[in-house]
Amino acid sequence: MSKSAAGLLILALLSGAVHFSLFEDTDLSLPLVGCGIFAVLFVLALAAGRKIKFDPVLR
Template structure:
């Protein structure tokens, strides 16, 4: 896992915990939206970190 993916994972977890700790009654808050954004960025960082090599044989 790359450093950026680990950073996004930590940010997603922290913002999710902040949502549940501070806003128990509200459904959608800024920390919850941030959690979703950081989770998407985490998945994108994981995909980008795989360094997939595509070498088709074209004849």
């Protein structure tokens, strides 16, 4: 897992925790929207990390 994917995972978990701790009675809040955006970006970062290969041989 890349550093950017790990950072996005942490941001998604933290914003989800903020939503559930502060906005228990509302269905949609800004931290929940942020959680969804960070989760999508996390999945994209995981997919991009699989496709990019590092070539250690410099030519």
